[in-house]
Amino acid sequence: MPVLVVLAVALVVSVDLAGGAGMIWLPLLAAGPALAATTSGPRGVLCVGSLAVALGVALGVRDGAPGRELTAVLSALVAVTLASVLASALRGRRERVLAAVRSVAETAQHALLKPVPSTVGPFQAAVRYSAAAAEARIGGDLYALIPTPHGVRLIVGDVRGKGLPAVGTAALVLGVFREAAHDEADLLAVVDRIERSLARNLGRDDFVTAVVAGYPRAGHLEVVNCGHQPPLLVRASGGITAVEPTHPAPPLGLRALTGHTPGLQTLPFDDGDQLLLYTDGVTEARDGGRAFYPLAEGLRRHVSPEPARTVGALHDELLAHVGGRLHDDAALLLIRKPAPHPAEAQAPRASDSGPAGSTPVREARCSA
Template sequence: MSHARDPGADHQPVRPSRSRGAGARASVRRRAGAQMAAGAPALPVLVVAGVVSADLAGGTGMVWLPLLAAGPALAATTNGPRGVLCVGLLAAVLGVTLGMRDGVPGGELAVTLSALAAVTLASGLASALRGRRERVLAAVRSVAETAQHALLRPVPSTVGPFQAAVRYSAAAAEARIGGDLYALIPTPHGVRLIVGDVRGKGLPAVGTAALVLGVFREAAHDEADLLAVVDRIERSLARNLGHDDFVTALVAGYPRAGHLEVVNCGHAPPLLVRASGSITAVEPVHPAPPLGLRALTGHTPGLQALPFGDGDQLLLYTDGVTEARDAGRAFYPLAEGLKRHVSHEPAHTLGALHDELLAHVGGRLHDDAALLLIRKPAAHLAEAEEVPAESPGESDLGPAAATPVPEATRCS
């Protein structure tokens, strides 16, 4: 590198070439050394060294040679077949040396070395099979992660006029999706979002979550009325769910500036954070059953209108958050945690809430948990009001948006 920057190097063309060649060889040696160090069976070698030390310290009165087989057996759990064979070879050489030193009879030494060779070969086979299973598992995980990302798509930091952030934890080990679902998408009818909780948890509920998200993404673009979006999801679930299955969900839309619509289908009430800092739970004015159970109750959901202005925030969540318990069986106080950590950056707010939630339960959640936070920043208020009246975001709102909402359905 120093020759490449030296202006005088152009007058000595051979020396830089030698330097580059030496540097390349040194780089290759460093990489090879790093690979050897990374794959070196350090712990098995230490075990073999410990057996040798014990034999040397114990003198000729006690023979420790059979314990040398622990080296290749342990190497099978951490290294590949080559590492196992290397440890086995090292143990065999040291075993012969110690056997001759201790005066072990030839027949007994042969039996010990034969057992060591058998353990080494069996450990090498086990290591090869373990490596194969790990490669298959890595491939399966790659496919699963791709499917999970396609289902629960990452939410950008800005969606339409909102800042947004999501935190999701699946109860199933090694999973990134479970029975909780969320989506936040811009549509011709404004930004629309959903947070839901499928009955059950973990991987068995993934199919239902995928069904709900698929119908929501399609209907959110097609239907101008938010209640029509919910009706499409209800009809789809009625055709595909069992009698005991259901989905609690909260669907929201932002059809025009300062106007937020909410439809609550048996879900936990969202928390509304005003620009002044006050936090209130948006309880449903017209309670409705979870999605998939409407035919059993006959109740239909109602549309609830909220003024949502500059600096306001809305936190949607699932019961995996509010029902998380600590060692004393106390629930996590979400509203209090939000009050402590609320900020102008949704990602920072949810990051602090998620960390506090994990600390509350001792590091691992036992139910799927989702948090979705949107915030209306001041910088976008004027832009939202400048949208032409004939734009798709306002011209296709439908009767529900055009008709004034009665005061009984408003929440401040």
């Protein structure tokens, strides 16, 4: 924009000097301070306006402009300059307020959606998250991946709605999950705790879809799906399958309306296997032709032994698919079980297993 300001003023001066058109082009000098108001501070706008007035005087005298007409043009330049100074001051104030709001929102996001380390227990992990309310940098999707005495546990969910109104519900779910994940040995009990809390605090039409997973002992992954998108399981051999729930359950917060309770699904999860959890902002993203983003195909193209590289490529491809701006919150969380180093293979790490004396993983239903 500073270049455009200089070009606008220079163009007017050049045309006047080349054509000798008198007063015809002088009013266009007002474009200088008007453009400067969009990027410069009040002092910069005042400088550009003063330059425009000085050039107007010089060109008017050179062209022999009548005094009354020249005075009118110069008065207009002064008025435009003063208005532009005021606009610049107001723009700067709004930018400072927006910067403060973004800072608060970013702090809230870091408190709510804590950064996921690259290694959690026996897993490599990576997360990418984009809020539809890009100015706020926070939305209604939620995720967490934490080590507990009962093994690594994780959640990915989607609150009904988007933007700041959904943040309170997301905070409630994550707070209950982090507490219950440490306290409850049974993954279904963790889900029950979240359900009871939401039943007390949500409105009648509000709900949260979520997938809660746990790794209680080596080689076994537990999954509870509450009305959410099925995770994608990537085997070390290269096969990709959707983990459809064997016991479909309603979203969290709606159990009392249906009477259905979620079931615990167990999966083998060996070295080299990966699990991708995501929200519907990814799979329901459309391009200009209204075609949905093909997540499974994208994962097949970009899967690698490095979760951060995989989710980064998926996120970039997703943004390219929608033309650079998402219309819904979107979250991707990928975990991978790497093969242990030879020295570690001799003595399994404590984080690969649950507490001492744990019982085999079971299929079960929780009570409402």
